[in-house]
Amino acid sequence: MEKKVLFCATKDYHFEAFHLPYFKWFKEQGYEVHTAAHGDLVLPFVDKKHIIPIQRSPIKIENLKAYKDLEKLIESNNFQLVHCHTPMGGVLARLAGRKAREKGTKMIYTAHGFHFCKGSPLINWLLYYPIEKYLAKLTDCLITINEEDFQLARKRNFKAQEIKHVHGVGVDTERFHPVSPFYKSVLRLEKGYRDDDFLMFYAAEFNKNKNQQLLLRSFSLIKDEIPNARLLLAGEGPLLDDCRKLAETLGISENVDFLGFRNDIDVLLKISDLAVASSLREGLPVNIMEAMACGLPVVAVKNRGHSELVKNNQNGWLIDRNDERNFTEKILKVFGDSELRIKYGKNGRKMIENKYSTKKILEAKSEIYKLYMIDKEDIMWAVH
Structure with missing residues (x-):
């Protein structure tokens, strides 16, 4: 069976900024790499790019079409793993992937900072907290990028199959370094x-x-x-x-x-x-x-x-x-x-x-991915 992974986010520049090393890693593992996001950037290490009109604002009517497009995309491809990123990318991908997940597709979501946290306005807790808690039930692995979010998800009993803490998306220390x-x-x-x-x-x-x-x-x-x-x-x-x-x-x-x-x-x-x-x-x-x-x-x-x-x-x-x-x-x-x-x-x-560093984060994420690849008979899908 051909191995496929899908990365999903609101905008495609999110991939360009943060995820190219992970695309490359999946290619090296023999995966066909797909992306789903709004935008027409040309991205390396990507086999198929799907332009989906995801909007940052949850009240935009375009998100209804984006949901339907994502649902069709996910159900018509036998993705092993979906890894989703960004709030709306994470919401729509997990909802759209419910049927595929029942058939074995694995759903990973990286929370790049919950909108509800210590000191957040009450409206953030009223709006975003119930959504994230519900969607955790549709998540095989919830990845948090800071300690506060990690502890919150555990203490509030988020029902993801696993909750992991990875230190961000990584920094390219070969590009970003001190100079003489x-x-x-x-x-x-x-x-x-x-x-x-x-x-x-x-x-x-x-x-x-x-x-x-x-x-x-x-x-x-x-x-x-x-x-x-x-x-x-x-x-x-x-x-x-x-x-x-x-x-x-x-x-x-x-x-x-x-x-x-x-x-x-x-x-x-x-x-x-x-x-x-x-x-x-x-x-x-x-x-x-x-x-x-x-x-x-x-x-x-x-x-x-x-x-x-x-x-x-x-x-x-x-x-x-x-x-x-x-x-x-x-x-x-x-x-x-x-x-x-x-x-x-x-x-x-x-x-x-x-x-x-990107090197350290890639090591941590690849260990998460490998868990699914080995323990779940190579069934994995990634939405970023």
């Missing part, structure tokens, strides 16, 4: 920055959760003490214009670079001195892991994802949400102590290599 002072200087020159600039970097969509306003307000408090400081903000989103206006109001627009969408994040991290992060909710943030892999200390708002990665006085600091002055104090501490900057950067890099 000389090469850093060369890269800065190429990007239009000087050697004596103090560069702080954050890559995230401009939305309410990512909370870039905190960074702008904190930056305004240090502009006189670090006149050569620059804040680099990569990303797009609905609140981008509002943040531009806030920078102007605070008188810092000349020192804040709104970089838009970038595909050179690795280079931007290599030229930076400090990673900052202001988001209110995170599962296990790739942007912080990439920064740590590049040897940067981190100052970040305290949340479950950041808390898993940033350890106070080891590789950076965690700050209470909207505590602008403490955030500013820690930025000044990093600026004024180059030895501490190097030490924290090395500690962060070591943590990534030991626990969060």
Whole structure:
């Protein structure tokens, strides 16, 4: 029997960003790799790409068509394993795969951070918690990417056949790595920055959760003490214009670079001195892991994802949400102590290599996959 695996997500760029090593691994195991998502990217290691109109918002009518398309796709192929990712990809794939699962298809779901967690609004618990708890019954293996979600799923008695904790999707430590002072200087020159600039970097969509306003307000408090400081903000989103206006109001627009969408994040991290992060909710943030892999200390708002990665006085600091002055104090501490900057950067890099690299995550995930391949007579399907 031909072996097939299906990866499902809301948008196909999710695959490009996080899952290509796992596609490659399945190809090496002799599997035909299928993907199901919205978008028309050309993806390596994929045998068949199915464009499904999945929308991020659960109330979009297009999701009804997406469900029917997924159901037809899953029932017309004898997938051994489906591994689904992203909230709507996970919802639709598990619902659409109910009949196939009864015939032996195995369903894996990776929760990239539950929307309900400590400190979440009540509406998140009322809306998302019942959905995830019900869908756990349709899941052979629920993978969580942080300790808080793992413990929550176990304590709340989610009925997945297995609940596993894997440390994220992995960071490519060959692409994201520290560079020598000389090469850093060369890269800065190429990007239009000087050697004596103090560069702080954050890559995230401009939305309410990512909370870039905190960074702008904190930056305004240090502009006189670090006149050569620059804040680099990569990303797009609905609140981008509002943040531009806030920078102007605070008188810092000349020192804040709104970089838009970038595909050179690795280079931007290599030229930076400090990673900052202001988001209110995170599962296990790739942007912080990439920064740590590049040897940067981190100052970040305290949340479950950041808390898993940033350890106070080891590789950076965690700050209470909207505590602008403490955030500013820690930025000044990093600026004024180059030895501490190097030490924290090395500690962060070591943590990534030991626990969060693509190599380590691939080893962990492949062990999960092999369990199904061996114990379940090679029956497996993966939706990401």
